[in-house]
Amino acid sequence: MEDSSIIALYFARDERALAETAGKYGAFCRRIADHLLAQREDAEECVNDTWHAAWMRIPPAVPQSLRAFLGRITRDLAISRLRAREADKRGGGALLAELDECVPAAEDVQRALERRELSEVIGAWLRAQTADDRALFLRRYWYGDAVRDLARERGATANGTAQRLRRLRASLRRTLEAKGAEL
Amino acid sequence: MNAETIFAALTALDDALVLEAERHTFQKKRLWPRVAAAAAALALVVTAAGVGTGRIRLPGLGSSGHNANGDLYQSYEGPVFPLTAVGDASGVTTERTTTFDFSPYEQTEKSYVNGKGEIVTYHAYRAEAIVTDAYLLTNGTDVDRTLTLLYPAALRLYDGEAYLPALTVDGAATAAEVLAGPYAGGFTAAWGSREAGTANLSEPASWETYRDLLADGSYQASALAALPDLSQPVVVYRIDDYILPADAPEAASLQFRAVVDDARVRTFSYGANSFHRDAEERLGYGNGALTGAYARPFYVFVLGGDLAGYALQGYANSGAHAGTECEIGATVTRSETTLGAALGMALDDHQARRAALDEDDASILSILPRERAVACLAEHLRAYGVLSDAPMERYFAGMLEDMMECFWVRRVIYRRLTVTIPARGSVTVAAQMLRHPSANYPGGGRDASTQGYDLVTTLGSTLTFTAQRAALVHAEEVALLENDFGFDREGGVAVVTLDPAREHYGLRVRKNAAEP
Numbered sequence: 001m002e003d004s005s006i007i008a009l010y011f012a013r014d015e016r017a018l019a020e021t022a023g024k025y026g027a028f029c030r031r032i033a034d035h036l037l038a039q040r041e042d043a044e045e046c047v048n049d050t051w052h053a054a055w056m057r058i059p060p061a062v063p064q065s066l067r068a069f070l071g072r073i074t075r076d077l078a079i080s081r082l083r084a085r086e087a088d089k090r091g092g093g094a095l096l097a098e099l100d101e102c103v104p105a106a107e108d109v110q111r112a113l114e115r116r117e118l119s120e121v122i123g124a125w126l127r128a129q130t131a132d133d134r135a136l137f138l139r140r141y142w143y144g145d146a147v148r149d150l151a152r153e154r155g156a157t158a159n160g161t162a163q164r165l166r167r168l169r170a171s172l173r174r175t176l177e178a179k180g181a182e183l
Numbered sequence: 184m185n186a187e188t189i190f191a192a193l194t195a196l197d198d199a200l201v202l203e204a205e206r207h208t209f210q211k212k213r214l215w216p217r218v219a220a221a222a223a224a225l226a227l228v229v230t231a232a233g234v235g236t237g238r239i240r241l242p243g244l245g246s247s248g249h250n251a252n253g254d255l256y257q258s259y260e261g262p263v264f265p266l267t268a269v270g271d272a273s274g275v276t277t278e279r280t281t282t283f284d285f286s287p288y289e290q291t292e293k294s295y296v297n298g299k300g301e302i303v304t305y306h307a308y309r310a311e312a313i314v315t316d317a318y319l320l321t322n323g324t325d326v327d328r329t330l331t332l333l334y335p336a337a338l339r340l341y342d343g344e345a346y347l348p349a350l351t352v353d354g355a356a357t358a359a360e361v362l363a364g365p366y367a368g369g370f371t372a373a374w375g376s377r378e379a380g381t382a383n384l385s386e387p388a389s390w391e392t393y394r395d396l397l398a399d400g401s402y403q404a405s406a407l408a409a410l411p412d413l414s415q416p417v418v419v420y421r422i423d424d425y426i427l428p429a430d431a432p433e434a435a436s437l438q439f440r441a442v443v444d445d446a447r448v449r450t451f452s453y454g455a456n457s458f459h460r461d462a463e464e465r466l467g468y469g470n471g472a473l474t475g476a477y478a479r480p481f482y483v484f485v486l487g488g489d490l491a492g493y494a495l496q497g498y499a500n501s502g503a504h505a506g507t508e509c510e511i512g513a514t515v516t517r518s519e520t521t522l523g524a525a526l527g528m529a530l531d532d533h534q535a536r537r538a539a540l541d542e543d544d545a546s547i548l549s550i551l552p553r554e555r556a557v558a559c560l561a562e563h564l565r566a567y568g569v570l571s572d573a574p575m576e577r578y579f580a581g582m583l584e585d586m587m588e589c590f591w592v593r594r595v596i597y598r599r600l601t602v603t604i605p606a607r608g609s610v611t612v613a614a615q616m617l618r619h620p621s622a623n624y625p626g627g628g629r630d631a632s633t634q635g636y637d638l639v640t641t642l643g644s645t646l647t648f649t650a651q652r653a654a655l656v657h658a659e660e661v662a663l664l665e666n667d668f669g670f671d672r673e674g675g676v677a678v679v680t681l682d683p684a685r686e687h688y689g690l691r692v693r694k695n696a697a698e699p
Contacts (some may be wrong), residue, residue: 014472065198068198079191099186100186103185123196123197126196127200132209135204137204138193141193142194143205154210
């Protein structure tokens with residue numbers, strides 16, 4: 001079913017919207033949840049919560065891309081679960097540990113960049129990368145794809161791919177530090 | 184700022200970046216270039232020696248419909264099948280020419296108005312091929328021969344009409360019946376489950392599945408069989424005219440509850456949107472759309488007997504948990520009909536609702552005679568649903584809405600026509616259709632930038648083939664990656680002779696221009 005028809009079902013408050021969404025985007029959201037949470041039960045609950053959240057948000061929201069909209073909800077829900085796990089000392093996930101390397105050291109940079117600005121800066125930085133690097137970074141840190149899977153797709157080794165990601169994280173950190181210095 | 188802040192900022196990135204990353208195909212790094220070069224040289228030698236005979240498979244698709252990595256496509260569309268005849272076709276010889284026309288890949292400029300009212304142009308193309316499968320049938324006898332011919336195609340009933348083969352006889356369009364075989368796949372466990380199960384579809388993933396399916400002729404016989412007897416009596420409970428108090432909760436639902444203690448009795452529903460069954464085999468079908476424009480009746484159908492009794496119960500929401508009961512009334516109308524009529528009513532309503540959502544939906548189902556569509560629904564319900572002795576987990580609830588999936592599943596659809604070939608004369612029968620390619624999903628961990636098309640030479644056909652050829656048209660729109668056919672665009676080989684003794688040929692292509 002076309003996305004526009006699925007969104008029409010949401011607007012009609014027709015519960016088939018949920019079945020159609022799950023049918024079309026279940027695998028997509030499950031993949032993100034699985035990769036970010038690495039625990040089946042948590043991932044399944046996260047995906048189910050995604051359908052509930054979509055039901056609550058549409059309307060009034062009219063997603064330009066239903067795919068990205070749902071992926072974004074799944075990520076938001078996954079981070080909440082990771083946070084809860086941290087609190088329970090059950091481990092917060094390797095991705096966050098890696099992203100820690102992008103965090104600028106200086107406190108004033110951190111204060112200067114609001115989330116929205118931060119998103120714009122990261123977007124601009126990504127656009128300045130090659131298409132391969134851009135995709136590599138997002139596939140790892142947006143979709144949570146495993147390094148070994150990315151390595152296979154790139155026709156490279158896992159070590160080489162991890163090294164490439166490390167360089168990208170360092171590059172982003174430098175960009176954020178420079179941007180913070182400007183503000 | 185911490186890692187979570189970065190994570191959240193990434194979440195807020197704009198759609199274009201996120202979606203682009205998902206469909207991106209990496210430029211492969213070349214590991215061991217010397218080994219690769221040696222393998223390529225060897226392949227060239229082997230190819231030169233063997234491809235003309237059709238005995239050597241080129242790397243990649245091989246004869247299995249697999250992609251270049253030897254893996255199955257994540258979405259396998261099925262091969263182009265050959266024409267076949269019902270009954271005796273002796274004395275008639277056949278030459279076949281199959282043309283793959285890649286003109287749909289031509290890039291065109293399109294535009295849309297974005298949220299700011301600006302016109303944004305973009306480039307698009309359709310990754311599909313127009314396939315023309317032409318047959319020169321020659322009657323070598325001294326008497327006219329009238330043959331009933333079948334042209335099979337792997338399709339879904341909800342595929343658009345353009346995917347249904349259109350037939351011509353000596354260039355003139357001809358009417359041909361549409362006959363649908365049963366679901367071509369099976370069932371498998373729920374995603375991620377380590378245990379066996381039947382909660383998910385397991386659709387045909389390679390041409391061999393179709394080979395096995397068509398091997399003994401029983402599949403084709405099912406497609407050609409007379410319509411099934413659907414005259415079994417069915418008791419219908421229609422629940423409608425909901426009465427809700429003024430202070431009824433917004434999400435109130437109504438449950439129809441019954442106890443079924445006779446194993447011969449089967450129940451199924453249409454229009455209900457929840458199902459409960461408790462430890463005492465009490466069934467409950469519920470409806471949460473009770474008011475406003477979307478209120479609709481729901482039906483409980485009983486086959487093999489009747490309910491000893493039933494009860495209605497309102498709840499504050501669709502959870503229908505104890506403690507959330509509320510007063511809701513409804514009219515329950517009991518009537519008797521047949522299985523065919525019950526399924527026909529549900530199908531008509533389902534189709535009307537689909538049409539209201541998407542008016543341009545001209546699918547193969549829309550041209551399938553209604554009684555055949557009802558037969559498909561009944562066949563799925565009897566083979567896999569609650570009317571089966573061993574229902575699939577997927578359909579445990581007995582909701583006909585779930586069974587409508589039978590129009591989405593892959594099957595072989597036949598077009599049937601009759602032709603008369605004059606004594607010592609010939610007739611050309613051609614089938615033309617749009618074909619979806621076999622492909623991988625973007626972000627699914629495999630190369631999603633390429634598409635596969637394949638063909639089986641004689642599978643399931645009773646015709647005697649004296650020659651088979653394949654041709655490419657508008658091949659400039661695609662890069663030919665691997666192909667078993669022996670096409671060589673640079674070398675000017677766009678028409679090749681196939682070996683009818685070889686079962687399967689495949690090719691893999693990629694759109695020539697960069698993705699928009």
